[in-house]
Amino acid sequence: MRTILAAVDQSHHAHDVMSRAAELAVVLRNDLVVLSVVSSDPMKQFNIVEEQNRFATLHRDLIFKHFPENSLSVEPHNGTGGVYKYGAVGVRIQSRILSGNVVDKICECAEEVNADIVLVGSRGLGNIGSLVLGSVSERVVHKCPRSVLVVKGERTEGPDWEGLSQSHKSGVARA
Ligand SMILES: Nc1ncnc2c1ncn2[C@@H]1O[C@H](COP(=O)(O)OP(=O)(O)OP(=O)(O)O)[C@@H](O)[C@H]1O
Ligand SMILES: [Mg+2]
Structure with a gap:
């Protein structure tokens, strides 16, 4: 069974990434790992446990939104994140939340799960329009030795996830 790794932050781009990841997982019958990284950058002021819980809720929202609920079951799992089974095609969906350097953790996780392809959004929370x-x-494309698909959503603007932390909203925490 091959594995797709989808990296999501708390921006509206997460929906574009997840939508494409779910489509590929179902068509190719690949397992899917949904990954978010709580940045260890000391400049980013947030409570790690709160951020982990926020990401866990976001992942659950994304998984239930992009896989039909009646074929989705939750599997027993210890720790942060969760494991789901999409019964219609026998695809396993794993939610993973790590802490550390965001780029390094995405690349390490890609190796660990032996990802066939890594999906990232073109943009995230830090919308500097000129880039x-x-x-x-950009750094994942350069650093990760695996194939990386940069998902360009149709929407250039949209509401970010409503569970977004105050530090993200105020622009204190970016990336
Ligand atoms: N903390 C994170 N955890 C997991 N994936 C992330 C994280 N941050 C960014 N990504 C991935 O990278 C994609 C692009 O986000 P990125 O942070 O590069 O853009 P940006 O926020 O617009 O710019 P910047 O952070 O450089 O100001 C996101 O859509 C997501 O796929
Ligand atoms: Mg960002």
Whole structure:
């Protein structure tokens, strides 16, 4: 069974990444790992446990939104994140939340799960309009030895995830 790795932050681009990841996982019958990284950058002021819980809720929202609920079951799992089974095609979906350097953790996780392809959004929360790619997606493309698909959503603007932390909203925490 091959594995797709989808990296999501708390921006509206997460929906574009997840939508494409779910489509590929179902058509190719690949397992899917949904990954978010709580940045260890000391400049980013947030509570790690709160951020982990926020990401866990976001992942759950994304998985239930992009896989039909009646074929989705939750599997027993210890720790942060979760494991789901999409019964219609026998695809396993794993939610993973790591802490550390965002780019390094995405690349390490790609190796660990032996990802066939890594999906990232073209942009995230730090919308500096003049840049085509955000710094995380750009660095993952350069650093990760795996194939990387940069998902360009149709929407250039949209509401970010409503569970977004105050530090993200105020622009204190980016990337
Ligand atoms: N903390 C994170 N955890 C997992 N994936 C992330 C994280 N941050 C960014 N990504 C991935 O990288 C994509 C692009 O986000 P990126 O951070 O590069 O852009 P940006 O926020 O617009 O720019 P920047 O952070 O450089 O100001 C996101 O759509 C997501 O796929
Ligand atoms: Mg960012």
